[in-house]
Amino acid sequence: MTVVERPPRTRELSAWTTRRWLRFGVTVAMSVLVLLGATGGWALARTATISDNLVDVKSPALTNSIRLESALLNQETGIRGYGLTGTADFLDPYREGLGQQKTYTKTLATLLRGNPARLRDLKDVEDRIETWQAQIARPVANSPAGKPSPLATDSATRGKSTFDAVRTAMATQQDRLRADRAAARADLIATMRLRNWIFIAIAAVIVALAVIVSEALRRGITGPLERIGADARTIADGDFGHPITPTGPADLRQLSGEIESMRRRLVRALDFSEEARQRLDEQSADLKRSNAELEQFAYVASHDLQEPLRKVSSFTQLLQRRYGGQLDERADQYIDFAVDGANRMQTLINDLLDFSRVGRVHNTHQSVDLNVVMKRTLTAISVSIEESGAVITRDELPTVIADSTQMGMLWQNLIGNAIKFRRPGETPAVHISAEQDGDHWRFAVTDNGIGIASEYAEKVFVIFQRLHTKDRYQGSGIGLAMCKKIVEFHGGTIAVDLTHTEGTRIVFTLASRPVEPGEQGDLVAAGRS
Structure with missing residues (x-):
């Protein structure tokens, strides 16, 4: 030879x-x-x-x-x-x-x-x-x-x-x-x-350079890459014995060798894949069981707390009605503290129950006309609107695939906050806007209230995080946390728009198609990007 x-x-x-x-x-x-x-x-x-x-x-x-x-x-x-x-x-x-x-x-x-x-x-x-x-x-x-x-x-x-x-x-x-x-x-x-x-x-x-560069890329890079890709697809289709042929420049030939080495390691790894899959299935089942037990624990604990709390609240209120004014001023003050604490504890437990039900109790995804939900919400908070003189305006809202009850809770919390955190001596003005953004609908609730400082833009969505004392503004600190949970359950994101300085603007998105339980995290990540 x-x-x-x-x-x-x-x-x-x-x-x-x-x-x-x-x-x-x-x-x-x-x-x-x-x-x-x-x-x-x-x-x-x-x-x-x-x-x-x-x-x-x-x-x-x-x-x-x-x-x-x-x-x-x-x-x-x-x-x-x-x-x-x-x-x-x-x-x-x-x-x-x-x-x-x-x-x-x-x-x-x-x-x-x-x-x-x-x-x-x-x-x-x-x-x-x-x-x-x-x-x-x-x-x-x-x-x-x-x-x-x-x-x-x-x-x-x-x-x-x-x-x-x-x-x-x-x-x-x-x-x-x-x-x-x-x-x-x-x-x-x-x-x-x-x-x-x-x-x-x-x-x-320039045209001549483009032709020369295109031909050089075809011969030196894209052609060899296509051949390597063809070999890789053959292996991916199940023919793990198919070898990778080295071709092209030195680094592409080295890449071919590395893919060939990977193919060999893949063949060896197949022996262990079934066992790993079985362990993963077992861990997934354990995780589902743990989540179910945790939800049941929260539900039962909250319900078990309701009965003694109702008893404490009833007797403290009875004590206040029967002996109010008969004891000294400090005793009346202590009774008021007890009644207020019992009421706030009951409100907190109810809010916790509502928070735990998101995605668990109310989980009926169907076609929901948000205009209808909005009308129902405004009727539910009509007393607050009338007392504050608030002016509510909105765009035409879309129809989405969502849970109607959760949508009502979302609107009620956002509009209620806009009315509650108003500027002293100024009539609340709230506007709800909606526009489509790819696979999502982007909504904004804008008000002329006291606003949210930039350093608290993330903190307000954490459960029990309050920016004001209960003496100034009533509430349990769960409202925006619940909104965040509802929005993310529907494949969206929610945030404070820091570019709006004349009040507060809460911006959130909702997926325009049904969200499967396994893809909620992917859609939330996509919405944030």
Whole structure:
């Protein structure tokens, strides 16, 4: 058998990894693109410079020169009319022309800064204007009004020749400014043509690079990856004896070897998988049994507490009614404390029962029109709304697949909190909005109340966490915790919108499709992302 050795250069290239090939390709492509970008940038900058010069200097300079000539004509007309008639009204265009002359000459001097030849033209024009004004205009303007000026008659010929000199200088200036503008326009057209060819060349080079990169990726990366993927799919379909064929750059060949090693380890691991699955099933059954026992314990404990608590509450209230006012003030205060504590304990147990029932007792997922649930909720808390004078507004709410009872508890807690935590002396205003966001509906309950500080945005959803004393605001600290449990049970998330500063805005989502018990955690994670 004849062994053909590859040349050293071929062996060296075959040892290149995908990263090395990519670095080489990116370096070459970036070098070409930087060069092309620099050339294109120069062409754009050159075009912009010429265009700006034409628009901001050349054209305005010619325009101001023409306006200056018009101002001088107004001066000449006014002086000639005043000199021949002595009427003072003829001096108005003269004086107006003087103001315009100052403005236009100053503007021209600014525009032509850096152009000595055009500044010399402007100086020549100013000199001739000064000669005409000194010899003709100012003497005539200073002569008494009411009769023709002898100066206008005596120096008519000299005035005409002097002003013709001004016109000649102006015409020379304007001809040169027109020539400069035409030259700039021609230069702009030539530069734009060059720019267009440069960008056509850039586009052609980019297309060529794209073709080369695409083909190189196909041959060096995607092709070998497809072959490795085909082998991996064959193994995944159950043919664990199918080998992985090394192919492509060095790192892809190494990847093939690692997949082959993984295949072998997978074959060995199959022997232990059935035993692991059985242990997992046993642990899952233990966990379900533990959860059921824990729920039953909470339910029974809460019910067992109700009877002695009702007895304590009844007898303390009876004691208060029968002996209230007959004992000293401290005894009445102690009785009040006992009655209040018993009532709050009973409320707390009832809230705990409601909290424990979420997802356990009320778990009937069906099509629920939230508009109907909202009307029912507003009726249930109508006393609070009337006493506070609250104004409740809402958008049209959707129909979702959920538990109707839990939806009522959710709305009642959120709207009740918005009314309860209102600003002193201000009428509560609550707005409920809804909008669809992919697979979820996003709801917001916005109020103008006292708000929630950012450091408590997470704490308010923890059970029994209160931000205010019971003397200021009644409650057990379970309401928002229950809302969180209901929302997450329905595959959504709930949070405080910290961007809303004029009160509180609670934002939550509900899945727009039925939620299976096993996928609640996945949907909650997706909603948070």
